[in-house]
Each structure stands twice: as C-alpha cells, then as structure tokens.
Amino acid sequence: MNKGSNGLSQRVATCFSAAADQYHSYDVLQQQTAKRLLAQMSPCKHLLDIGAGPGTSFTHLNGLEQVTSLDIAPGMLRILATNFPEYLAVCGDAQNLPFASASVNGIYSNVALQWCDDLELAISEANRVLTAGGEINLSIVAQDSLYQLRDLGFKINQFIAPSRLLACFDTDLWHIEVCETQAVNVYFSDLKAMLQSIKGVGAAIVKPAKATNLPQVTLRGRKDWQALQAKAELSRAPEGLPLTYNISFIKARKKR
Numbered sequence: 344m345n346k347g348s349n350g351l352s353q354r355v356a357t358c359f360s361a362a363a364d365q366y367h368s369y370d371v372l373q374q375q376t377a378k379r380l381l382a383q384m385s386p387c388k389h390l391l392d393i394g395a396g397p398g399t400s401f402t403h404l405n406g407l408e409q410v411t412s413l414d415i416a417p418g419m420l421r422i423l424a425t426n427f428p429e430y431l432a433v434c435g436d437a438q439n440l441p442f443a444s445a446s447v448n449g450i451y452s453n454v455a456l457q458w459c460d461d462l463e464l465a466i467s468e469a470n471r472v473l474t475a476g477g478e479i480n481l482s483i484v485a486q487d488s489l490y491q492l493r494d495l496g497f498k499i500n501q502f503i504a505p506s507r508l509l510a511c512f513d514t515d516l517w518h519i520e521v522c523e524t525q526a527v528n529v530y531f532s533d534l535k536a537m538l539q540s541i542k543g544v545g546a547a548i549v550k551p552a553k554a555t556n557l558p559q560v561t562l563r564g565r566k567d568w569q570a571l572q573a574k575a576e577l578s579r580a581p582e583g584l585p586l587t588y589n590i591s592f593i594k595a596r597k598k599r
C-alpha cells in the first residue's frame with residue numbers, strides 16, 4: 344500500500360480482504376449499480392477501475408486495450424488476479440493514486456469511494472491521472488442509505504449528500520455530464536440475511552468520529568433479537584425485507 348494510507352484505509356483493507364472469498368455471494372447491490380454504470384460508459388483504450396474488488400468485466404467497451412485495477416485490499420486483488428489475469432492489479436489508495444499524470448483515458452469506480460476520508464482528494468487524483476477529455480464513471484453510496492437499519496436502532500455511517508459530492512468536482516477541471524441519485528432497493532429473506540449482506544461484502548466498518556455501521560443495538564438475549572426481528576417484519580414487502588441504498592451516479596469529463 345502507498346503512503347496515502349491512514350488508519351481508516353488500513354481497516355477498510357483488512358475488512359474487504361477478509362470478505363473477498365465470499366464477496367460474490369452478497370454483491371447484489373454492487374451488481375445492480377454496475378449494470379447502470381457500465382451502460383453509461385464511453386469506449387476508451389486504457390481504463391482504471393478504482394476500488395475494483397474482485398474485478399468487473401468490461402468486454403462491452405470497444406477498443407479497450409488495457410485495464411488497470413486498483414484496490415486497497417490485497418485479498419480482493421488476489422481474487423481479481425484469478426478472475427481477470429489479463430488486468431494489471433495494483434494495491435493502492437484512491438486518495439493517493441500510484442500512477443503518472445495523464446496515464447489513463449477512462450476511470451470506472453463502482454460503490455467504492457464512500458470509504459474515502461477525503462473524497463475531494465480522491466476526485467482530484469482521478470483528474471490528475473486522466474488524459475484531457477477522459478471520463479470518470481462513478482457510483483457512490485449517498486446520504487440516507489440504509490435507513491431501515493437506522494430505524495431499527497442501528498447506527499449507520501454518515502454517507503455524503505449528493506450536493507457535497509457534486510461540490511468535489513471543480514468546474515474548472517470537470518464537465519459534469521450525468522449527476523443523478525437514485526434509490527436502489529435490495530430485498531432479504533429476514534433481518535439476519537440483511538445484516539449478513541453488509542458483513543458479507545466487507546462493508547461492516549466503523550468510521551471514526553462520525554457514526555458506526557453495524558449493530559449498536561444492545562441485544563441482551565433471544566427476546567431482544569426476536570423483538571427486533573418483529574419490528575423489521577413490519578416493513579416486509581412482497582419481495583422480502585427491503586434495504587434502501589441511495590446511489591449517486593456521476594459521469595464527468597476532464598476538461599481540455
């Protein structure tokens with residue numbers, strides 16, 4: 344890992360590495376957002392995937408010659424190297440990209456940058472490594488996500504407001520082509536499966552000084568857990584228990 348790594352980054356790396364082997368059993372949200380993000384991308388020659396996890400197929404992009412996959416979690420990169428041996432896998436932090444300026448033509452980042460302490464720095468790094476005219480396609484978990492868990496008494500990480508996300512893009516450097524926030528619901532058979540979905544992708548990480556992600560509810564025994572389950576059941580839909588993620592999608596082009 345490079346010198347930009349801080350305490351949070353180290354914990355993010357450890358958690359996501361531990362989840363790497365089972366990641367694809369739980370990545371329902373990630374697959375939904377990837378579908379939308381992949382559909383809005385323009386062709387490019389050299390693509391950088393930031394927070395690549397176990398890797399994404401970009402075969403639909405015409406003329407793509409090289410994919411560089413960056414992730415802070417070595418465990419994710421180990422799986423990625425098996426899934427996509429043709430990609431260049433690099434361990435590093437989005438806030439301190441270990442790449443030369445103007446070295447890639449496109450950037451893709453699917454639900455990864457919400458883990459950055461300094462999102463503005465990550466966006467400025469993305470601008471530095473892009474060639475002029477290159478585009479970033481980004482999805483990020485935004486404000487008011489996971490409200491069902493919050494309503495059950497779980498403390499949830501603070502996610503960025505869409506207006507603050509947009510403000511990270513310096514309009515002297517970027518032309519914003521798409522900026523939309525959309526609620527994406529994922530459904531579960533029960534509360535246990537809902538909680539496991541967060542842990543299963545490695546996202547049960549406590550962010551310091553703000554709020555935490557997973558259980559802050561004090562469960563003193565079976566009865567407390569049953570009461571919590573009963574409360575969760577009140578929001579059941581025909582598809583199952585819903586968990587809502589507000590996802591901001593951005594497509595921005597580096598100005599010439």
Ligand SMILES: C[S@@+](CC[C@H](N)C(=O)[O-])C[C@H]1O[C@@H](n2cnc3c(N)ncnc32)[C@H](O)[C@@H]1O
Pocket residue numbers: 352355356359360370373374377393394395396397398399413414415416419435436437438452453454455456458459544546
């Ligand atoms: C929810 S996973 C998404 C993985 C993949 N993009 C996908 O679509 O399935 C988030 C990934 O971002 C990585 N990540 C988190 N913070 C990072 C940072 N500061 N720099 C690089 N990667 C980071 C994690 O290690 C994890 O693999």
